[in-house]
Amino acid sequence: MHYAFDEDQDTYAHEVRKFAVKTLAPHYQSDDKAAEFRRQLALDMAAMGLTGLRIPEEYGGQEATAVIAGIAAEEVGREDFNAGYLIINTALISDIIVRNATDEQKAAWLPGIASGETIPCICITEPGHGTDAASLELKATPSADATGWTLHGEKTSITLGMASDRAVVLARTGGPGARGVSAFWVDLHHPSVSRSAFDDLGSRAIGRASLHFDGTPVSRADLIGEEGAGFVSVMQGFDYSRAIIGLLCIGAAQASLDEAIQWARDREAFGAPIGTFQGVSFPLAEAATYLKGARHVCFEALWRKDTDQEHSAEAAMAKFWAPKLAADVIHQCLLTIGHIGYSSEHKVGQRLRDVIGLEIGDGTAQVSKLVISRNLLGRKYAP
Incomplete structure (x- = not known):
């Protein structure tokens, strides 16, 4: 068993993170305050190849693996959670079109998605x-x-x-x-x-x-x-996109955890860094543990997709666990950072508001658990 990215995947993660820090992060809070989608965001992400990840090269895309799409979602989620919706939408919709459309339709529709000119x-x-x-x-x-x-x-x-x-x-x-x-x-x-x-x-x-x-x-x-045949063809795509959603949420949670860890080093109380107190450090240790587990579930689902294996249960696990976990972790990080984290000047509060939406969107936890239970028990013995 191999639990690490290969050299190409590591390099890709590094490049996407640099892009996200430089291009996306400066707009995360201002876009929220404006409550308006910037068209330039799609063009910027397209220039990095993030809107054409699942589109064949002949139509202007990257023809990337599902794992690569997951890496992109997590790295973008660290810096601008809402920009990650472009990855979710373009990857899911491109996948549906590639699997079901005619060659003429693909040639007409996919290049615009890849270039960022068509927001789907x-x-x-x-x-x-x-x-x-x-x-x-x-x-x-x-x-x-x-x-x-x-x-x-x-x-x-x-x-x-x-x-x-x-x-x-x-x-x-x-x-x-x-x-x-x-x-x-x-x-x-x-x-x-x-x-x-x-x-x-x-x-x-x-x-x-x-x-x-x-x-x-x-x-x-x-x-x-x-x-x-539309319902079946579209729903098949969600088995894949739900793991992407999980990694987007994990990215936001990991960024918050990194900030809380640094805060626990820098902030002092009673003559010592607050990280020396178990009440501060143990919740952070728990968060790191749970995030690592959820990350593995998400990437297993995507690896299974890439290797043509059944992945419905793993995708459902990723969908119900990662958004809930992210909300819990970010909430704890806000409490660790304290009154500064409660201010709208800090990103942690916005991340908490943002990830809650994906506890609802693209399938509730109850539906995910239904999928998992049917996989475990068999359709005859499950709800």
Whole structure:
């Protein structure tokens, strides 16, 4: 068994960290205060190859492994958690397109994602359907000339919804259940699409939004894969992206832990560094231990993806454990740093607000545990 990155992976992690420190970190807090997504962020990340990680080289991407995408997410998460959403979205959506689209569609869609000119999002959640996504109601009505459909309905809680140019939209083209759902690549600048932003606790820079489709036209050229196969093709991608999410959260937690450790060295009380007191040092030791364990789970899921092995359970473990752990660790780091950490001038409070969002988004802990329990017990013996 080998528990270390190889030389190329180590070098890549180092380069991404340098980029994140220089280019991303200076905007982390100001973007949150502005509560607005900067288009330049996508271009900067594209120049570093971070928006084309899972895109084949022939379409302008890096054709990177899943492990490399995980490394990128963790390093970016250390410096600008919200910039990591671009890695999550572009990697997940690119993966869906690469697996299901035609060659003509790939050539038309993927280069813009890789270059940062097209910011994509994925539209699944609806006001009445979040976890039970197979019951979605947004309707794709066949057009009169049978050349396509029009979309009618609302999607909500859409990450990068205010900023995105295109979206993978799941819509009902057939009967009830998953087999009645198709996936479309939709132009969000069409006048029939309207958007409304959320005023969120954290991750304010990503522009979470509701999107309303009032007769939005889509053609057969916009259909991703086969009609009625959209739900399955899209959901398969989440097994991979959930481990990326875990590493993004771990990056933010590790940055906070590093700051708390330095604080425990520098701050003195009763004539000694506060790290000499067990009440301070032991929680930090526990945090380091748990983060190391969660990191291994995330990278095992990605390694399994790269080696074509089943990884649903490991991805689910990463998704429910890492965001919760990150919130717990960052909270403890804030307490360790004390009143300075409670100020909005310090990044630790913003990281805490931000990671909480991924305890909800892209699958709740309850759903992840359901996946794990079915893997452990077998479908017949599990909930």
